[in-house]
Amino acid sequence: MTRRLxxxxxxxxxVILLGFGVSLGLTYASDQRQRAxxxxxxxxxxLADLVEQDIRLKDYEDLPRLAAEYARLSDGRVLILDRQAKVLASAPESTTAAxxxxxxxxxxxxxxxxxATSMRDSVTLGTxxxxxxxxxxSGGTTLGAVHLAAPTDEVTxxxxxxxxxxxxxxLAILGCVAGVGVALARWTTRPIRALENATDRLAGGVLDTxxxxxxxxxELRRLAATFNHTAKRLQLLVEQQRGFxxxxxxxxxxxxxxxxxxxxNLEPDLAQSGQANLDAAITEIDRLADLVEQLLSLARLEEGGATPAVVDLDEVVAGRIANWTTPAGEQGVHIAVAGVPPGExxxxxxxxxxxxxxxLSNALRVAPRGSTITIDRRRLGRPGMPAVVGDVLLHVRDQGxxxxxxxxxLAFNRFWREPGAAKGGSGLGLAIVARLxxxxxxxxxxxxxxxxGLDAVIALRPARTEPVLSRLSQYRARHRHGLRERTPAVSASR
Ligand SMILES: Nc1ncnc2c1ncn2[C@@H]1O[C@H](COP(=O)(O)OP(=O)(O)O)[C@@H](O)[C@H]1O
Ligand SMILES: [Mg+2]
Known part of the structure; x- marks a missing residue:
């Protein structure tokens, strides 16, 4: 912005200097020429007055001296002619032929x-x-003529x-304007840049500077003050929301x-006929508790602040399988793991x-009895290349x-549930997954x-770049990989 200003x-x-300068220069030049x-x-x-009498009296003796004097004075050339255009005197030595x-x-x-007055190139003077x-x-009768030619050098x-x-x-004016312009532009743009930085910080969630x-x-000072006021109010609102x-x-x-x-506790005192209603009420309470839990974790997520760190995916997968094996087994569904442990x-x-x-909870809800839910994870081989999102893939596949x-x-929208979806669930699960x-x-x-069935695929970034292996290590890695591929997928539940 400084540069543009x-x-x-x-x-x-x-533009102004050119306009003024050119017209001033042109006016001065034509004025000088006219004066000369x-x-x-x-x-x-x-000179014509001086020679007129000599020509009338045909006394030409003095004419060469006069011509020479005028030629010397004007640094030019002088010609004196009689009525028949015969040269009576010329200085310096030259002829009318020239x-x-x-x-x-x-x-x-x-x-x-x-x-006759003009400005033209002279043959004899070469300029x-x-x-x-x-x-x-004399008395209205032309007796002869005087011609004076002098170089324009001096005037030019x-x-x-x-x-x-x-x-x-x-140029000096331009230099001054550049100096003052830089100072002025900096004075104007510095607060704009400061405001821009503050806006960036605000967008990044930092409201305290x-x-x-x-x-x-x-005007910009007032704008900064208004901005600070708005940021403060926002900070207050965010804090209130967090508190809430x-x-x-x-x-x-x-x-x-x-x-x-x-x-x-009501259960023992309730008649058999009311039992079904009690069960339904407890299911609804569970659903409500679940909904509250999900809503709060969504609210906590919106607070932001969490940053990615190195996590052992293999450990997480093992832990989740251990957790879900029993509930899945109760529904006659087994959870299998496939692929190669991708590490961190x-x-x-x-x-x-x-x-x-x-x-897993979504998959289990739709998985038919006797079907399998597969957790498949693998690392795509890009040895030596910088690790990017998608180098590790984690699948959760069901046969629903x-x-x-x-x-x-629509699935990632908050509260969206397929009309007629199985009971339980709030429609917030996938929205939270997307946010996480x-x-x-x-x-x-x-x-x-x-x-x-559905295959939910999460593309992750590995913690480290995959190393470039030597030929021997490559052979070993392939061999190991081959062994794993032949091993049947680990069945976590039957
Ligand atoms: N594995 C799945 N197979 C079929 N439909 C699914 C699956 N996972 C989610 N859905 C559909 O997406 C909807 C939203 O899922 P979700 O956001 O987890 O909410 P909730 O599980 O609370 O219903 C579910 O209600 C269901 O209709
Ligand atoms: Mg769900």
């Missing part, structure tokens, strides 16, 4: 009683000259000097647990467990009904599993 100042100055020309005209007229056509025309004009021809007349040099002075002046309000033009999330977690959890306990990945600690729990493209598109995956810098997609 400076450029606009400079271009404006250049008038001077020569006067000198020619004086006159250009234009100069001869000027002389003819003078002999005819007129005056641009002022050419003045005037008649030497004077004009050059002024042009150079104008150019130097213009205010923008400076004591630099730059008053923490409070609500305590306030809602306790009465729900108490309510469930009281309902359970980058993720926010604790999130992979929540992600797998949500995906799967989802249509439209359902998969995002916090870990990973990706999730829902695909069709081969042979039906």
């Amino acid at each position: 400076l450029l606009s100042y400079l271009s404006l100055t250049i 020309q008038r001077l020569f005209e006067r000198e020619a007229a004086v 006159l250009s056509d234009g100069e001869q025309r000027d002389l003819m004009t003078a002999l005819a009683g007129g005056r 641009e000259v002022f050419s003045v021809a005037v008649p030497a007349a 040099e004077a004009i050059h000097r002024v042009v150079v002075a104008l150019a130097v002046g213009a 205010p923008a400076a309000t004591n630099i730059g033009p008053p 999330a923490a409070d609500a977690s305590h306030q809602l959890r306790t009465p729900l647990t108490a309510l469930r306990l009281r309902l359970e 990945v980058l993720a926010v600690p604790g999130t992979l467990e929540q992600i797998l729990d949500n995906l 009904p799967g989802m249509s493209a439209e359902q998969r598109r 995956v995002q916090a870990s810098g990973a990706h999730i997609t829902l695909d069709d599993a081969p042979g039906g």
Whole structure:
């Protein structure tokens, strides 16, 4: 921005300087030339007056001296002619033959009683000259003519000097404008940059460093003050919201647990006919507790702040399988693990467990009796290349009904549940999964599993770049890999 402001100042100055400078230079040049020309005209007229009497009396003796004197004075050339255009005197030594056509025309004009003034290239002087021809007349009768030609060098040099002075002046003005422009542009842009930094910090969730309000033009100072005020209010609101999330977690959890306990205690006193209603009420309470839990973890997630760290994916997978084996077994579903342990990945600690729990609970809800839920994880081989998201893939595949493209598109929306989906669940699970995956810098997609069912794929970034192996290590790695591939997928449950 500083550069753009400076450029606009400079271009404006250049336009103004060019406008003024050029017109000033042109006016000065034409004025100088006119003055010089008038001077020569006067000198020619004086000489014509002096020679007129000599020509009338045919006393030509003095003419060469006069011509030489005028030629020396004007540093040019002087010609004196009689009425028949015969040269009576010339200085320095030259003839009318050496006159250009234009100069001869000027002389003819003078002999005819007129005056001719011009600026033209001279053959004898070899330069641009002022050419003045005037008649030497007495009582209205033209007796002869005087021609004066003097180089324009002096005038041209004077004009050059002024042009150079104008150019130097213009450059000096430009330099000053550049200096003042830089200072002015910095003064204007510094607070804008400070405000931009403050906005960036605010966007990154840091609200405690205010923008400076004591630099730059008053308008920007006011803007910075307003910005700080807004940031402060935002900070207050965010803190209030955080407080609300923490409070609500305590306030809602306790009465729900108490309510469930009281309902359970009612059981012995209840007639058989009321039993079904009691079970339904307890299921609803469980659902409500689950909903509260999910909502709060979503609220905690929105607070942000968690950063990805190195997490052992193999350990997480083993832990989740151990957790889900029993509930899956009770439904006649077994959980299998496939692929190759990929080792450590980058993720926010604790999130992979929540992600797998949500995906496994969804899968188990739709898995038919006797089917298998497979956790497949593997590392794609890119030895020596920098680790990127997608180098490690984690699949949770089930053999349930799967989802249509439209359902998969909606599945990550909060509270979206397929109409007629099995009871239990809040529609928040996949929304939380998406948020957790995002916090870990990973990706999730829902695909069709081969042979039906849903395949949830999470693309993760490995913690380390895969090393480039020697030929021997490559052979060993392949061999080991081959052995693993032949081993049947570990069945965690029957
Ligand atoms: N593995 C799956 N197979 C088929 N449908 C699924 C699967 N996982 C999720 N869904 C559908 O997506 C909806 C949203 O899932 P989710 O966000 O986890 O909410 P909830 O589990 O609380 O219903 C589910 O209600 C279900 O209709
Ligand atoms: Mg769910």
